Amino acid sequence: MHCYNSSVNAKNNIYLVGMPGAGKTTVGRQLARRMQRTFVDADHEIETRTGVRIPVIFDIEGEQGFRDRESRVIAELADESNLIVATGGGVVLRPQNRAALRQGGTVIYLHVAPRLLFERTRLDPNRPLLQVADPMQKIEELFAVRDPLYREVADIVITSTGGSISHLVKQLERELARQCAA
Numbered sequence: 001m002h003c004y005n006s007s008v009n010a011k012n013n014i015y016l017v018g019m020p021g022a023g024k025t026t027v028g029r030q031l032a033r034r035m036q037r038t039f040v041d042a043d044h045e046i047e048t049r050t051g052v053r054i055p056v057i058f059d060i061e062g063e064q065g066f067r068d069r070e071s072r073v074i075a076e077l078a079d080e081s082n083l084i085v086a087t088g089g090g091v092v093l094r095p096q097n098r099a100a101l102r103q104g105g106t107v108i109y110l111h112v113a114p115r116l117l118f119e120r121t122r123l124d125p126n127r128p129l130l131q132v133a134d135p136m137q138k139i140e141e142l143f144a145v146r147d148p149l150y151r152e153v154a155d156i157v158i159t160s161t162g163g164s165i166s167h168l169v170k171q172l173e174r175e176l177a178r179q180c181a182a
């Protein structure tokens with residue numbers, strides 16, 4: 001683990017990982033504002049580079065094509081520093097991505113229970129993996145595979161049970177400060 005504000009170690013990004021709807025984008029953006037860091041949303045970066053929305057990438061190139069694009073972005077961001085990066089929900093599936101996150105800085109897992117994830121994502125059409133007949137079952141399946149991987153890669157695990165976003169952001173700041181004091 002790298003202390004996120006270490007001046008000795010250049011690789012001091014902060015990564016947010018977690019399931020779709022965990023709050024990575026929302027929390028990451030607020031955290032970056034408070035810490036005066038540059039915020040990067042990996043999904044958004046992929047869309048900007050490709051020029052189309054993620055569901056279109058899935059339609060044309062399949063999940064594999066999307067994952068290749070995602071791995072390239074994650075590898076490049078790991079060479080930068082001082083970023084706060086909201087990752088895509090499936091970033092931990094590839095070992096090479098997990099290694100890039102560990103090497104690039106401090107990883108925070110936003111842990112949210114499947115039922116709450118379902119409530120947050122059910123009206124949003126921009127998550128192609130959840131466009132299925134039974135999205136709740138799909139979320140539970142994805143959670144079962146991914147929760148151990150998020151935990152494997154994380155330096156900090158924060159469980160969000162429905163408190164406010166700003167409360168969560170302050171909790172994260174405290175946890176990050178504790179890591180650096182240790």
Ligand SMILES: Nc1ncnc2c1ncn2[C@@H]1O[C@H](COP(=O)(O)OP(=O)(O)OP(=O)(O)O)[C@@H](O)[C@H]1O
Pocket residue numbers: 018019020021022023024025026027043086087088089120121127160162163164165168
């Ligand atoms: N702590 C929270 N409390 C209430 N609502 C939240 C919280 N965190 C996120 N949300 C809401 O849940 C929705 C999903 O959040 P967000 O888009 O930040 O998730 P994400 O982890 O970036 O998902 P994805 O992996 O699909 O990009 C948004 O509408 C957001 O406002």
Ligand SMILES: O=C(O)C1=C[C@@H](O)[C@@H](O)[C@H](O)C1
Pocket residue numbers: 019020043054087088089090091126127128129
């Ligand atoms: O959970 C996932 O596998 C995904 C989540 C999104 O953030 C996007 O990265 C994409 O829709 C895939």
Ligand SMILES: [Mg+2]
Pocket residue numbers: 024025026041043086
């Ligand atoms: Mg997001």
